[in-house]
Amino acid sequence: MxxxxxxxxxxxxxxxxxxxxxxxxxxxxxxxxxxxxxxxxxxxxxxxxxxxxxxxxxxxxxxxxxxxxxxxxxxxxxxxxxxxxxxxxxxxxxxxxxxxxxxxxxxxxxxxxxxxxxxxxxxxxxxxxxxxxxxxxxxxxxITEPLCPEPDTLILLPSLPTLRSPVERLRALSSTLLLRANIGPPTRLLLEVAGDDNEVRVKVEFSVKFVQTERQPDDEDGEPEEKDKEKLYTVPIAAKSFVKFLNCHIVSGQVIAAVCHRHCLILYFYIGSTGADSGGVLTFYIPSIVDDGPI
Amino acid sequence: MSAPSQPPKPVLSASSHDVRYFAALLRGVSFSNRATIYLASNGFNVSVQEGKTITGTAFVSDHVFDEYQYNDEGFLPASQDSDSAPALGFEIRLNTLLECLNIFGTAGTASLSSNSKSKKQRRNDHDGDSDENNRHGPLDKYFTANTGGTGMRMSYAGPGHPLTLILAESSSGPTATCELTTFDPEGPVEIEFAQNTVNMHIILKSSWLRDALSELDPSCEKLTFVCTPAPQGNNASRTPLFRILAEGMFGSTEMDYPNDREVLETFICTQPVKFTYRFSHIAKSTRALQASLKTSMRTDDFGTLSMQFMMPSGRGRDDDGILFVEFRCLPLDDQV
Known part of the structure; x- marks a missing residue:
């Protein structure tokens, strides 16, 4: 060796x-x-x-x-x-x-x-x-990569430094962060918390880009009609995990987030830029927190 | 902002293009998390108290907002027997409100002090700011630099409704919607200050007091303010006009302010005055003191201390003096 x-x-x-x-x-x-x-x-x-x-x-x-x-x-x-x-x-x-x-x-x-x-x-x-x-x-x-369903929506995240400050504040208010996104257009990304003592509800909204997938050209005709484009797909995650992911801001790159409703959040961090000339990809799997909130 | 359950005209709606000055006022009194807000047509008061011995009140004038609308029609209960207290109020978690205002990281202390500093330079005001540079971490300037203020729209639909804030950094950027639960107020805790028996009144630049208090050891227990009337005629007295005496476990510190208009802008004292306060109480005013421009200190015959801090309004010199924060503190008993 x-x-x-x-x-x-x-x-x-x-x-x-x-x-x-x-x-x-x-x-x-x-x-x-x-x-x-x-x-x-x-x-x-x-x-x-x-x-x-x-x-x-x-x-x-x-x-x-x-x-x-x-x-x-x-x-x-x-x-x-x-x-x-x-x-x-x-x-x-x-x-x-x-x-x-x-x-x-x-x-x-x-x-x-x-x-x-x-x-x-x-x-x-x-x-x-x-x-x-x-x-x-x-x-x-x-050691196997986690199995995830087909993501409900894929979005291009805003730049990590702009996300950092709101996420830090939201984390101070609650340990659970609700990440929601729809398909659009307009595609929206919402970060929501309900304060730990229910004394505050905060919702931060970003307008983002939806990412078209090219993986299954056969299904593309049927699929968009089935999915509700306005529906917000939600993943409750530990605010702490998202903060840890945001440590990535020191590496320059772009992030595509895949939301699997009530299942997990997958963050693809492309080093440099997305696409074929990317230097590589760091994939973060953040599991959903199981809670009894409304779906 | 179009929830159908809300009445057509909210009790309060206000907007501001830069929340930093509003946040600085609130931060000045944020020594306790529970704040009571009383609304009026020309602004609102945010009061905080601890142990019924110290109260802090931020007088949020409508000048701090670009737009301010207050409407209490139909909200005031008919059997309002006390006519002195402002009628409509609620309790709120102050620290949560401050976290919300600072959601984009642009309402922090660092950005305010750097901003007010540039304004001060324009006014050619030598306000000893040397410690402000050290108060923040070396990296803070990278996180807050080159960002404009956060704009805000605030509304309160009435009792039982949350206080709603909509915040945005720029028109194209993200927006944050915060709904803060409001609670029924427990009634104001007022520390009586006998305006007609004021025996000492000092106005000085905040930096003079700030530097003095920051020199003191945090383990101090008691703080005594000693005032002697200005000497009459030409016989220059050796006794200082204003002395701060700090006592603690490890000894005592004395600081004297000279009889100089440069330092004590106003000094009114009719008889020798000496009152002692708990240092931890006075220290609660530190955040307001640090952000403020000028400080006014008064005591009455019972020794109640009233400290008023003039806060920067961000609109140039003409409006300064409109925004202020007041602390009232009861003296320690054994000295009265």
Whole structure:
């Protein structure tokens, strides 16, 4: 099992890890020949968020080499803080590369070698070693992406900094946040709370863009007529989870939100921009809170 | 805003293009969460009290709004025996109201102080603001910079109805609708202030008092205001006109204000006056003091302290003095 790559885009990698680190202490990283996946399972964080991300190798790395017995895939469990720490150390380096040594020493490591200019002008080498736990393909098979129904509506979220302030205030008023959106046009996104002691009801309304899906062209003729375009599809979520997702604002990108009525909220964070030239996507699954409110 | 159950004309409807000055008034009295609001045709009073020993009242003049309409026809009960109290009122959770006003993060203290600072510079007013820069985190300016104020439309349909706020940052941006539950008022807690027995009256720039109080150790227990009448004639007296004495577990602090018109703009004192207050009570006025321009302090024969803070109105000098917040505080018994 061998892996070696030059980390080209350290700031982006660093920011992604900052988001992940605030969410969960440990994450799973899977290196594949074309993509890198970062996975956070819900069992280790209280809010129940899962993150499944696919980042194109070309977004972060160059000179990427990978070799393993399992179809050239390496999966590992790693402490988010240690990886973030290593990346932050690299940030002002001239060149950096990450490599994973084999398990021969019975101690799997992801090591980062970098060269920095010293005060005298000569370059000096540094190495960060991060302990990892290599996951066997059998272990990985048990980890599956959550199954979700076809989303009721898909919208392009407003920019995350504009969402941050209202969501912070709403969170101060209530622990449960109601996210509602319709199909439109006009497409509206509503963030609603009822205060914990019922002393206030607040509703923040954004006008957003509806996202046309191109996935099933066959069904497109029939489907739009079936769905009520005015109906607000609602997901009650923990305000805390949404705040955690909004930590993403440090990475520049666009977000498409998929609302599955009373089931879950899926947030696709496209690094850079949406579409084919996106650098990758971080997918956040936020489960719905089960409550007895009106549907 | 077209709920069918509402009567055609609400008791109160008001709008403002910038809620910061309104929020600053409310924040000044937000030492307790329960506030009683009494409405009138030229504005409303927001009163907060704690332990019946300190009251804070924000006088929200209709000048703070671009538009203000009050209509109490048909809402006042016929058997209104007391004719002194303003009739129509409700109780509200003040902190919740403040959170709502600040929903877009543009009604905060940081934005107000930076805004009032620029206004102050225009007036060439040297108001010692050095501590304001330190009061906020270093990142605050990045979050509040380059944003205009939040516009607001507020309405109250009458007893039993919520107070409704509609807030928007810009015409194209998001809008927030807040419905705050109103409660029946418990009746006002008034601390009597005998206007005809005022024995001390000081007006000074708020920064002079703010700097003095911020120097004091928070563990102080008692605060004493000592006033001596201005010396007559030319024989310059050594005794200071106004002294603040703070006593606590770890010692005492004395601060003297000189007999100087630059510092004490108005100083009226007929006889030596000395009253002691609980420091924690006086400290409740800190937020109003920090946002205010000038402070007026008065005591009556019973030692009741009335502090009035003149708040910035955001409309230039002519309107300053219209918006103010008043605190009344009872003295500690053993000193009377």
């Amino acid at each position: 061998r892996f070696r790559a030059c980390i080209e885009n350290v700031p982006t990698f660093c920011k992604i890890m900052q988001v992940i680190e605030r969410l969960q202490k440990k994450c799973i990283i899977q290196f594949k020949p074309e993509i890198m996946r970062i996975i956070c399972m819900s069992d280790a964080n209280e809010a129940g968020i899962q993150v499944w991300s696919e980042i194109k190798v070309s977004t972060l790395f160059n000179d990427y080499r990978i070799q393993s017995n399992a179809d050239n895939v390496i999966s590992m469990s790693i402490a988010s803080a240690s990886l973030l720490h290593a990346l932050q150390g690299i940030q002002n380096a001239l060149a950096a590369s990450g490599s994973s040594t084999g398990e021969t020493a019975r101690l799997a490591l992801l090591s980062f070698a970098l060269t920095t200019p010293s005060r005298t002008g000569r370059s000096q080498s540094l190495t960060y070693d991060v302990r990892i736990e290599v996951l066997r393909p059998l272990d990985m098979a048990k």
